[in-house]
Amino acid sequence: MKFAWRRRSRYWLFGLAIACLTTLAGVVYQTERTAADLAAFPPPGRMISVNGMNLHLYCLGSGTPTLVLEAGLGENVLSWHPVQTKLAQTMRVCAYDRPGLGWSDPIDTAIQPEEVAKNLHTLLNNAGIAPPFILVGHSRGGIYVRAFYHQFPDDTQGIVLVDSTHEQSPMHQYLYAAWDYRKQAMQIAVAEPLSRIGLVRLLGIADADRRPSPLPAEILAAKTALQNRTDTARAVVNEIAVMREGLDPATPPPDSLGNLPLLVLTAGNLVDPDLIAREAARSGKVVEAEKALARIQQAEQDDLARLSSNSWHILVRNSGHFIMQDQADEFVGAVSEFAKPFSLKSGGEGQTNDNAGLAQTAVQAGEFKP
Template identity: 80%
Template structure:
């Protein structure tokens, strides 16, 4: 009995040691490849400090008012690039990465639309970009630009909604959509710790489409 128990303990300790070693190796791999990516692909815009977090702001063109591009859920400045470059031929256009997206620093907690609006306002102020602003929001970004308008109406000259999500959208209540919403929520919860260990990168499941 003692021998069997001792063997199980050794197996448990060995398995734990292997798991810890694998996790450490994955974390080192993720950190090194992330640093390599940043060296190969530096941010095209400026890094601006906002409440202790560095956010990436990419402005092109000149003129007033300034058009602010707000990306959809999980997207960054690159999702706007073809439109960004085209519009910048006739006006000043700025896109930015919300915390944890693109080149911006991550944060530990989710933020509400009102906080996104406050962050954007502080970002523009710290970058010395004066109002008035026209804001264009795609998908989830539509909620954020409306939040900005409600918080800073005197600085908002207009808003443009591109396939915008609505704050009271009932989609998640529909039976055919309920599982998809739960699946996405589960994927987000699982992907975050796995990405820190390099597993998401190693498997290539988040690679961009060719």
């Protein structure tokens, strides 16, 4: 019996040694590949110091006001690639990476939308970019730009919401909301330690080209390199931790924007009941549950459009959640038309928008054609 116990102990020790060596090898692999990726894909913009950390800011074009792009959950400046250069032909356009995303330094703790907004304000100030700003928020970024306006209303001349998240998401009325977010949080939480030992990279879990994409190959390669960073997984875990607070039924609705010029762009594919039903049947999901989710998402988008008495709501057909990639030309046309009246005023006076063309074309469930 003593001999058998010693033999089992040797097996356990041998297995533990193999696991430790494998983990160490994975850590070395992840560290070396991350360093190689950062050397192969240097930041296209500037690194600006903000409260002791360096944030990446990428600006193109010139003029006033400045269009400021706020990306969605886990995204970085590259998600705006199809539209930033085109928009910069007529205005200054700045995208940036939140802490831990893209090329920005990481932070260890989750931060609330109000802190995200303060960081952005400090970033722009330290970079010498003066207001006024037109803020463009995609998905989760929509919450951040609204938080920016409520803290710095005098610096904000208008807001564009791109298939924006609602403050009370994930949809209190949706039966599977809690489970969906819990599952997502668990997946990301597992991915973070796996990313530290290189398994996320080896298995291609975070690869940016896992679906057909309009992004060029070199942009996809850079995006994949950034998404394989351990810092990215940690940043996404932190953001999801804050997002899950929206499951609380006591979460307040989004605050009014008064008469601030507001453009709401909604992804048509995500609220089309027929398309939703076909896709649900094809993928084996519960058709009625997915159609209910689509109705809730449409209601939330309508609610966001009502936040301002001076708003336009455009349903962008044949587009998924990433409107700026799926329908880049329509996106550029709508945002350019929205911003045009401001750029015609010296000093960006006031917060009125005389954009009759946009108002006439952005009818209910319509498509905008400049």
